[in-house]
Amino acid sequence: MRISEAESIVMQALWARAPQSAEDIVAAVGPAQGWQEPTVKTLLNRLLNKGAIAADRDGRRYLYRPLLERADYVHEESKSLLDRLYGGQVSALVAHFSRSERLSKQEIDEIRSLIEEIDNEP
Amino acid sequence: MRISEAESIVMQALWARAPQSAEDIVAAVGPAQGWQEPTVKTLLNRLLNKGAIAADRDGRRYLYRPLLERADYVHEESKSLLDRLYGGQVSALVAHFSRSERLSKQEIDEIRSLIEEIDNEP
DNA sequence: CGCATATGTTTACACCTGTAATCTGAAATG
DNA sequence: CATTTCAGATTACAGGTGTAAACATATGCG
Numbered sequence: 001m002r003i004s005e006a007e008s009i010v011m012q013a014l015w016a017r018a019p020q021s022a023e024d025i026v027a028a029v030g031p032a033q034g035w036q037e038p039t040v041k042t043l044l045n046r047l048l049n050k051g052a053i054a055a056d057r058d059g060r061r062y063l064y065r066p067l068l069e070r071a072d073y074v075h076e077e078s079k080s081l082l083d084r085l086y087g088g089q090v091s092a093l094v095a096h097f098s099r100s101e102r103l104s105k106q107e108i109d110e111i112r113s114l115i116e117e118i119d120n121e122p
Numbered sequence: 123m124r125i126s127e128a129e130s131i132v133m134q135a136l137w138a139r140a141p142q143s144a145e146d147i148v149a150a151v152g153p154a155q156g157w158q159e160p161t162v163k164t165l166l167n168r169l170l171n172k173g174a175i176a177a178d179r180d181g182r183r184y185l186y187r188p189l190l191e192r193a194d195y196v197h198e199e200s201k202s203l204l205d206r207l208y209g210g211q212v213s214a215l216v217a218h219f220s221r222s223e224r225l226s227k228q229e230i231d232e233i234r235s236l237i238e239e240i241d242n243e244p
Numbered sequence: 245c246g247c248a249t250a251t252g253t254t255t256a257c258a259c260c261t262g263t264a265a266t267c268t269g270a271a272a273t274g
Numbered sequence: 275c276a277t278t279t280c281a282g283a284t285t286a287c288a289g290g291t292g293t294a295a296a297c298a299t300a301t302g303c304g
Contacts, residue, residue: 004291008206022251038294041252046291060301061251074207075222078215081203084130085196090219091232093200097212098240100197110213112237115230118220126261144281160264163282168261182271183281 015070019063123172137192141185
């Protein structure tokens with residue numbers, strides 16, 4: 001099941017910390033997004049229906065926690081973009097950014113050590 | 123102006139070859155997507171309204187060509203994903219893929235030479 | 245125990261998107 | 275010149291999305 005842009009903002013909040021009450025989540029994302037409380041409630045409900053999160057009763061309210069894992073979501077999104085725009089090649093994306101945006105020294109070093117690291121694996 | 127998924131398929135066809143008539147484009151993307159001719163026509167019109175493509179009269183028909191550049195589109199999409207999911211760090215994306223999917227020897231080599239290359243720039 | 249209040253649920257609604265049929269107008273053809 | 279034909283424009287329509295109000299319900303307080 002696909003997660004929309006707005007829904008993913010709520011997921012981010014839950015991935016950052018869980019479980020959280022609706023109130024917590026409203027406080028976490030509402031101001032930054034300019035969302036009213038009912039908006040966040042709707043998103044929580046849609047995520048519940050999609051099975052992306054779960055709700056556990058806690059007294060008068062619910063505590064929400066993610067069921068969909070962040071790594072899985074990130075992977076799906078990234079893979080889809082990579083396939084659509086870069087022929088599935090990570091290197092093509094790196095090539096794009098190495099040209100269009102100057103990568104910082106740190107970024108370069110990090111990528112280099114990542115490459116060395118995996119290159120030394122069996 | 124945002125370009126939808128379906129619209130971007132049409133753009134891909136135009137980026138691959140331009141200008142093309144509506145008929146050409148239908149032939150290029152229709153079968154693969156399972157789209158009827160009117161569907162592609164609608165997408166062309168929406169892209170025209172969005173200013174993403176232009177149409178030049180050619181006898182009884184039009185020849186379409188992209189106005190939005192592929193590199194710009196690719197950059198927007200990639201940047202948005204990188205910002206949303208990787209804190210804007212290309213290295214974080216590389217890290218993700220180096221773990222979740224085994225990168226091919228070729229990919230690794232390519233990334234390495236890209237890194238060496240830009241590291242030798244001023 | 246009745247009422248106010250806080251939570252969650254249902255309903256709303258406009259806009260976008262995917263998908264396509266129908267309409268219109270101009271060009272080709274007889 | 276009347277008619278057919280074909281390309282493009284207009285209209286359609288269901289489902290998803292962003293955004294939110296209204297409603298229902300349980301719970302704590304007086």
